[in-house]
Ligand SMILES: NC(=O)C1=CN([C@@H]2O[C@H](COP(=O)(O)OP(=O)(O)OC[C@H]3O[C@@H](n4cnc5c(N)ncnc54)[C@H](O)[C@@H]3O)[C@@H](O)[C@H]2O)C=CC1
Ligand SMILES: CC(=O)C(=O)O
C-alpha cells in the first residue's frame with residue numbers, strides 16, 4: 001500500500017506487484033502506471049470497447065477524450081462532445097435534486113455508483129454532509145427495509161447456506177486481486193431495525209462508500225459482503241420478492257462453522273485485507289470478534305469504533321463544560337442498552353479511565369457506569385425482591401447476563417429499576433442510548449437529570465433517526481436548552497426559545513472507521529489493537545475549537561469527515577508502528593502523515609490506456 005500512489009512504470013509495477021505478493025486471477029487489474037508518451041499518470045487496463053463504458057471503475061461517461069476514444073475502441077459509442085467532470089457534476093446534481101424523496105435519491109446515487117464510480121465519489125465528497133444522510137443513516141435504513149423491492153443490480157458478494165463447501169472457490173469470482181477492506185454483515189441487527197437478512201447488504205455498501213469518500217480507500221479495493229444464514233423476519237420470509245435464503249437463521253455450531261469457512265476463504269485470497277464485522281446481533285458480535293481478533297486483521301464496528309466516537313463525544317463534552325478530559329472518572333454515566341454497542345461503548349470508557357490513571361482499579365471504573373437493558377437496571381435481584389416493586393414483575397424474563405454485562409451489575413441497587421428511578425437515585429451527568437428503541441429517554445428522566453447537572457450529556461445514539469431514544473428538540477426542550485447533544489443519525493440544530501441555537505452533533509462510527517481503516521491499510525497492520533481505538537477517540541475529541549465547544553459543537557461537521565479520517569488514520573498508523581503490528585516498510589526519512597495523505601484516493605479521471613498484457 002505504501003507503494004500504491006507512487007508513479008509506477010509498467011516494468012516496475014510488475015516487480016513491485018511481485019514484491020507485494022500480488023497475483024493475477026481472471027481479469028487482471030487496471031494499474032496506475034507512468035506512460036512516457038503522455039508524461040502523466042495513466043491507468044492501464046486490459047479492457048476495451050463497450051466493456052470500458054460499462055465498467056464503473058473505468059467509465060468516464062461523456063468525459064473520454066477523442067484520443068482515448070480512439071485508443072479504447074469506443075469512438076461512436078458515447079455522445080460526440082467530450083464533457084469534463086465539472087459539467088457532469090452539474091448534470092448529476094441537478095438530476096439528484098429533482099428526486100422527490102430520500103429513497104429516490106438513494107436509488108439515483110446507487111445507479112450512479114454502478115455506472116461511474118469516479119463521478120459518484122467526486123459528487124459524494126463535494127456534498128458529503130448532504131449525501132451522507134442518503135447513502136448512510138438515516139436513508140440507508142429505509143433502503144435496507146425496501147432492498148428487495150428496489151433491487152436493480154448486484155454489488156458485493158453474497159455467501160449463503162447453499163454455498164457451504166464452495167466458499168474458497170467462490171472468492172475467486174470477485175474480479176479484483178486487491179482488496180484492502182471488507183465490510184461483512186449477517187443482517188441480524190441492521191441499525192435499530194432488527195433482522196433484515198440479505199437486505200442488510202446496503203449497510204456494507206454504505207459503510208464502504210464512506211471508507212472511500214472519507215477514508216480514501218481505493219474503490220476497487222473494497223468488498224461488501226452479506227453472509228446469508230437465513231432470517232427470522234417473518235414478513236421477509238413471506239415476501240415473494242425477498243432475495244435472501246427462505247429459511248430461519250442457522251444458529252450454534254452450524255452458524256460458527258459457516259462463518260469460519262467464510263473467514264478462511266477470504267484470508268486465503270486476500271491475506272492482508274481488513275475485515276470489519278458489522279451489525280451482527282448479540283452475542284454473535286462478541287463471539288466472532290473474540291474468535292478472530294488475534295487471528296486475522298479485523299474489528300467489530302458496532303462494538304469498537306462506536307466506542308471510539310462515543311468516548312470522543314464524552315471527552316469533548318467534558319471540555320464543553322469547562323472540565324478536563326482527565327475528569328472522566330468523575331462522571332456518572334447511565335448507558336441504556338446492554339447489547340454489542342452498549343457494552344462496547346462502556347468498555348471503551350472504562351479503558352480510557354484506566355489509561356488516564358485516575359481510578360485505582362477497573363472495578364472502580366465500572367462503578368461509574370449504570371447499565372440498563374429492556375428489563376431495566378442491571379442491579380441486585382435480592383434488593384428488588386425486598387422492594388417488591390410492581391414494575392419488577394411487569395418486565396418479563398431476562399436471560400442470564402454474560403460475563404461482560406455482569407461487570408456492570410450494581411450490588412447496592414435493586415435489579416430492574418426503571419430509567420426514571422435510576423436517574424433519581426444516581427443523578428447522572430451523562431446518558432447514552434443504544435437500544436434501537438424510539439422514546440426510551442422519557443421526559444421525566446431527562447428533566448430529572450437536568451435538575452442535578454447544569455450541562456447534561458444526552459446522547460441518543462440509535463439509528464436511524466426514527467429509532468433515536470429522543471429527538472434533539474426533546475433533549476433541548478427538557479433541559480431548558482442546556483443539553484450537550486449528540487445522536488447517531490443527524491438532527492438539525494434547534495432554535496431555542498431565547499433565540500440561542502441548540503447545537504446538535506452526529507456521534508456515529510462513521511467518524512472513526514474510515515480513519516481506522518486508512519491507518520490499518522497503510523501500515524498493513526496485522527492486528528487491530530485496543531490503543532488504536534483509544535487514540536482515535538483522543539484525536540477526534542481534540543478537533544473542536546474552544547469556541548465551538550463553548551456553543552456545544554463537539555466534532556467537526558460531517559462535511560469534514562475526510563480531514564477527520566486523515567487525522568485518525570495518521571495516528572492509527574503511528575500506533576501500528578509503535579506497537580510493532582505494522583508490516584509495511586517505511587522508507588528512510590518518510591513522514592508518516594505525508595505517506596497517509598498521499599495514499600488517499602482522489603476521484604479524478606486519469607488517461608486510460610489499453611494494453612493486452614494486463
Ligand atoms: N451511533 C452509532 O455509531 C451506533 C449506533 N448503534 C445503535 O445502537 C443500537 C443498538 O445496537 P446493538 O447494541 O448492536 O443492539 P443489541 O440488540 O445488541 O442491543 C440492544 C440493547 O438494548 C436493550 N433494550 C431494548 N429495548 C430497550 C428498552 N426499551 N429499554 C432499555 N433497553 C432496551 C436490549 O435489552 C439490548 O441490551 C442500534 O439502534 C444501533 O443503530 C450501534 C452502533 C453504532
Ligand atoms: C452506525 C451503526 O453502525 C449502527 O447503527 O449499527
Ligand SMILES: [Mg+2]
Nearest residue numbers: 278279301302
Ligand atoms: Mg452498525
